[in-house]
Amino acid sequence: MKLLQGRAEMRLLPSRHHFALFRLVAYLRLRNVTISGEPDRVLSINRYQSAPELFGVGWWLVLTVACYFASMMRALVLPLAIALAVPLAWIALQAVTVLTGLTLAPLVRFVARRPGQNNIRLNSFLVMLLLVIAASFFATQRTWVRFAAWQFLAAIALNALAATVVFFLGGDIARLESELGGPTSASSSLRSR
Amino acid sequence: MTDERRTFAGRFKVNGVFWRQFLRWAVLNVPMWLEPIIMAWWTGFFLLWGPGRRGVMRNLRAILPGSTAAGNFLRTYRVFWNFAWTIADHMRFQELRISPDWEFDGLENFQALEASKGGAIILTAHMGNYDLGAHLFATISDRRIVMVRAPETDARTREWVEQHHDRTATDGLNINFNTGAGELALELLESLQRGDIIAIQGDRVTPGIGTLPAKLFGYATEVPAGPFALAMASGVPIFPLFIFRRGHRRYRLLVGKPFEVIRTRNRAESFDRAVTQWTAELERAVRGAWFQWFTFQPYSKELG
Numbered sequence: 001m002k003l004l005q006g007r008a009e010m011r012l013l014p015s016r017h018h019f020a021l022f023r024l025v026a027y028l029r030l031r032n033v034t035i036s037g038e039p040d041r042v043l044s045i046n047r048y049q050s051a052p053e054l055f056g057v058g059w060w061l062v063l064t065v066a067c068y069f070a071s072m073m074r075a076l077v078l079p080l081a082i083a084l085a086v087p088l089a090w091i092a093l094q095a096v097t098v099l100t101g102l103t104l105a106p107l108v109r110f111v112a113r114r115p116g117q118n119n120i121r122l123n124s125f126l127v128m129l130l131l132v133i134a135a136s137f138f139a140t141q142r143t144w145v146r147f148a149a150w151q152f153l154a155a156i157a158l159n160a161l162a163a164t165v166v167f168f169l170g171g172d173i174a175r176l177e178s179e180l181g182g183p184t185s186a187s188s189s190l191r192s193r
Numbered sequence: 194m195t196d197e198r199r200t201f202a203g204r205f206k207v208n209g210v211f212w213r214q215f216l217r218w219a220v221l222n223v224p225m226w227l228e229p230i231i232m233a234w235w236t237g238f239f240l241l242w243g244p245g246r247r248g249v250m251r252n253l254r255a256i257l258p259g260s261t262a263a264g265n266f267l268r269t270y271r272v273f274w275n276f277a278w279t280i281a282d283h284m285r286f287q288e289l290r291i292s293p294d295w296e297f298d299g300l301e302n303f304q305a306l307e308a309s310k311g312g313a314i315i316l317t318a319h320m321g322n323y324d325l326g327a328h329l330f331a332t333i334s335d336r337r338i339v340m341v342r343a344p345e346t347d348a349r350t351r352e353w354v355e356q357h358h359d360r361t362a363t364d365g366l367n368i369n370f371n372t373g374a375g376e377l378a379l380e381l382l383e384s385l386q387r388g389d390i391i392a393i394q395g396d397r398v399t400p401g402i403g404t405l406p407a408k409l410f411g412y413a414t415e416v417p418a419g420p421f422a423l424a425m426a427s428g429v430p431i432f433p434l435f436i437f438r439r440g441h442r443r444y445r446l447l448v449g450k451p452f453e454v455i456r457t458r459n460r461a462e463s464f465d466r467a468v469t470q471w472t473a474e475l476e477r478a479v480r481g482a483w484f485q486w487f488t489f490q491p492y493s494k495e496l497g
Contacts, residue, residue, distance in 0.1 A: 051441030
């Protein structure tokens, strides 16, 4: 567990973001922020601390998958199809997560001979892979749904590009975080257990 | 056969062990970027839990005079939403040691509590993430903290929770399950005399424990007698402490001014004065954050 004493502005530390695109944006924003004053809070350093990122991605995925479902309800008028598709997509994403968590994740662990109970990264990869496969299918359709699929694939490509940039900026990001008392600065850590 | 069936079905009741195991599984398997949508869905699902929903709505009627039933139904969703996040954050801390962010209010009182050499009682409520607060305190402080919790009502859940606590324990934090009046009293008194900090929830009574009469939002209620009796017997101060959820993985720890339960010839009057101080603090906290007071039964018989 990594905790550090800091100010509200330090919530922008790239280490507190998950996706490369958000890490890059956080880094760019952090470069223009001046942090002064005594620490007034304890900040947690982990990849899942950004609310806009996690809420944004979650609902964006629901809406994207809802477009896929709506496109399959050809017998219904579009507004009604979308109204039905949103809860369907909402359930489907959860069902897929449960299914991969109960079947694929243990299977992959068994085959790779890596026992353990924390399947978050593995499941994240598997669910995202299934979403990419679904998007690849819908992107080939001739209806409006291809735009929904393409924006998903474009976002994935953009994130991959951001990951490359973040990789090359790794030293700069670490230096900036360290200057602000971030995770690479051992002295500022409140306590690490 | 019928008994076996009933026992199996009992796992799926709202306080059954299935939901604890399912939460643990979800914390270890769900991609974090799907968590918000899953929370939103399951919060809606648990609104089907009639007794809990009605309990919260009745309490809201007392906390927010003039509020409508329809409004309180929507507010109940917010209470359940916050509850879902707090138990998930606690489970995540236990399993993955991922802590949320913390802000402090009443820092001078918090520092006084940490710096005091003798024992102290933290009196808290079923608000925000009281479990996680105790873990945080044990992590950043050198003081030993003993947390007293009401046991789960379901036997299988109780067994599971106790085993889970043992397996995921934090150094410096000892959790005791209060299983009956007076059972823990001597042990806790010894702890206070050793200089430990005892954390107790003072807003809800469980069957079998001693109580004191109180008024909350104008309605008659009862609070546990234990913390006040312990404070009087040991002469240690009581620190009111509340932990509010401020947003996604973000909490605020509010420490109020300490007060003492002064021993006088009239014990009832001493208790009465202390209980009044406590309920004033509790009312202030609940009024400001009604959406995270996790009391799922009417807190007063007058509301039932």
